[in-house]
Amino acid sequence: MKLNSLWPASGKVRAGLIIVIFFVLLAVFGPMITDYAPRATGNPPLQPPSADHWLGTTQTGQDVFSQFVHGARVSLAVGFIAGVLSQIVSVLVGLVGGYFRGIADEMLYILTAVFLVIPAMPLLIVLTGYLPTRGMISVAIVITITSWAPAARVLRAQTLSLRNRDFVEAARATGESRMRIMFYEVMPNALPVIASGFLFSTIAAILAEAGLSFLGLGSLTTVSWGSMLYFAQNNQALLVGAWWWFVPPGLAIAIIGAGLALINFGIDEYANPRLRTGKSRRKAARPAGRGSAAMSSTAASAAAGAEASSSSSGVSEGSLGGTESTETTDDDASPPQIRGSEVPGDPVISVRDLIVDYPTEDGAVRAVDHVSITLHRGELLGLAGESGSGKSTLTNAITRLLRNPAEVSGGEITYHRSTRTGESTEVDLLNLPAEELRAFRWSELAIVFQSAMNALNPVLRVSAQFDDVLRVHRPGMSAAGRKELAQEMLHKVGIDPERVTAYPHELSGGMKQRVAIAIALVLEPDVIIMDEPTTALDLLVQREVLEQVMQLREEYGFAIIFTTHDLSLLLEISDTIAVMQTGTLVEYGPATDVYSDPRHPYTKTLLSSLANLGARI
Structure with a gap:
């Protein structure tokens, strides 16, 4: 894959990526380029930005730039860890409840509703007050506890919609386990929701860490953007005119939040194969x-x-x-x-x-x-x-x-x-x-579902959809053997074998129906149930598909x-x-x-x- 194909087309997303990459590089390499330890004193106090101190000094002579780059590590790490943990909880609660339904869904929904109605910041303050230690991991876990519910509710609603799609029904029919269906069939289609939830959970976590530290409830022995604001406020930096002490961390929090929000505009561009920049156009031009x-x-x-x-x-x-x-x-x-x-x-x-x-x-x-x-x-x-x-x-x-x-x-x-x-x-x-x-x-016994447009998973390539069947029923078959068999079956239904790498949206309606028939035939069953297989196809394509079915029936002898x-x-x-x-x-x-x-x-x-x-x- 070429690197330029990974670069987003949207200017807003590019700007967001540049902002986030800048702060990540600053957090990783910034401490290497500063000459001062973040808590080292002895420098002239309250010095404005200069060649020696790029962002000035604090009231005790500490270098603000050194604190800023070391604080970036802590603030971004807390945000990332809390964002990941929050989405793990959200995915488990949303997917399990939405897919299994029943008592499990009811209990998880009640739990989600409870956390939604409790004000997040007061709960965060209460839980933080009982922490035995207030290190970075502890704070991230507390933030996770208070932030997973909104994303879980949205993901549950998305799962409720996806679980009734024909491609999920087809996955059940092929013998896939419930866990595989949830995490391999349903979750990829919910990736935009999950990715968006991760971005906004990360933003919320950075803000929450800064808020806790500003209130004196965070780890004041660890330098972070929030602790910088806490000490600046306690030492009345605004009143003495030391703007360089509180503006950099406050502005950084706002800018990194804006950058993550801008990236959210480009999630579909990567999660949805139909919208991936250039790919569909290049294939269409072949x-x-x-x-x-x-x-x-x-x-x-x-x-x-x-x-x-x-x-x-x-x-x-x-x-x-x-x-x-x-x-x-x-x-x-x-x-x-x-x-x-x-x-x-x-x-x-x-x-x-x-x-x-x-x-x-x-x-x-x-x-x-x-x-x-x-x-x-x-x-x-x-x-x-x-x-x-x-x-x-x-x-x-x-x-x-x-x-x-x-x-x-x-x-x-x-x-x-x-x-x-x-x-x-x-x-x-x-x-x-x-x-x-x-x-x-x-x-x-195999099944050709009513609408191939819905029976094929829109975010998986054709080869992966053959794999779903072959992994379950032919677990000993190699990856190369599965691909070869998939290409052979496509050839039998009149499709170029090279289209095995195509996504469903890159195929016509008749070709999708032929792919569905090829998947049904891949294990040579005795019986195939075809539920209105020519629905939504024009008359000429219907005739082509039916003639293909009759030829295959003569060849394989299935009912x-x-x-x-x-x-x-x-x-x-x-x-x-x-x-x-x-x-x-x-x-x-x-x-x-x-x-x-x-x-x-x-x-x-x-x-x-x-x-x-x-x-x-």
Whole structure:
């Protein structure tokens, strides 16, 4: 990485860095260039600045410049130590409470609220008064105790927002531990909040140390900017006109505070990959390589394929007219239409009489009501229905990713594991222990989440997101092996392998979706659940992604549960279709039969609505 890429673009941030670097260098090297010890006396008293004494002398003849540079070490060290300790406490309280919720969150939130309502300075004075020693570390610890709460509250709110993002859900599905998710997935996305909290905690700590010393509660045997102000005030430096005694430490505190505040403007520039100076522009300016040429040719062929599919499918607006039904006034009263499956192959997942409820104060809301489906090896099962019909709840139950307060009230979900000898063993997914479930997800069942824009962690490179899966399920694989496998999977989904170092914001929507599919395939699972994988993609990119999925299915032989609102799409690609309405499976059977002979009024209404919209399936 070039050094100029690390230099901020903002003038305010540059000014802040220059100020802070100046004072740090002064604290480190300043004592080496002074000829006087900070407490040495014997010089003429109250001398103004001169060539011998750059900042003059005190009433007892001590060199003010020597005290100033030695005091910088103490004041900056106290600020830095207190800032670090304060943020450690804030991160632990905010992350743990915001991510785990429940009783832990309630207790930590009450503790945070207590420290927020107690005035910081009086508490600081009281605690300092009981210190057995008032050294630099002791003062820093006391300042930490009184300053962690505001940053913890902000970080908790940020964690509450991040914990429900799709990339966190994807990390859970890949088997990452809670600690890794908190500190590797959530915390990097909260770095701007943490860094900002550190800067302002450091400013507050420098001010607090100066305030305590000025009041005579700090360590008066240690030279700091605060102790300089204390002795200047006690010796009435203002009245005798010795401005050089109190102006340098007071001005330094104000300037270092301003410098740290200015740096705060540039936090996002480093924490957010999208805003890192120059990087996105340089990558955007690169000439299109083989990967982009392949994408263009794929797009052209996809467009031609879409047109050919429309003309050769034999299903047109006119033929859909034959499926129109007479209007029904009570779809719910019609019995479910369940037909036998004609898909060859052994079952891989069986769902029997599954019930999922959401408890509320007014009673349980049934999201999935006695649903039974069977997925065979190599089958593409399309799951259709309007929003709120229970599709995602059903797939989340299968993957054991239901969010509170949802609970499985009845039924069973069985995974039929194929052994090396060809025999099949049944695995009860609803009662699978946590460690076995962690190993099961992604190695045998993977997930492509609804929006790849949110399912990919925005602050991690593509290679790191492959690593998340491989570190958990292939711990013995070397870093070079993980990178090579990631590049191979990108090539299989039509992406230039060199894009493995890209951030998600540097990829198009279709490329992000392909990356999500590649990550799902990296361990070659038996089943992939795709939750509306083409949502938010334009029609041409949808066609490209679907053709890629079909090719990969032919190559790897995995089964798919494909969830979508688009019934016409399912009729084209599915082997079997399951139609859900208000949590109930209303029609289930081979895709050709559901199309040619829809039996449930709700299915007939869906098909007739396609004809009314001029759909060509």
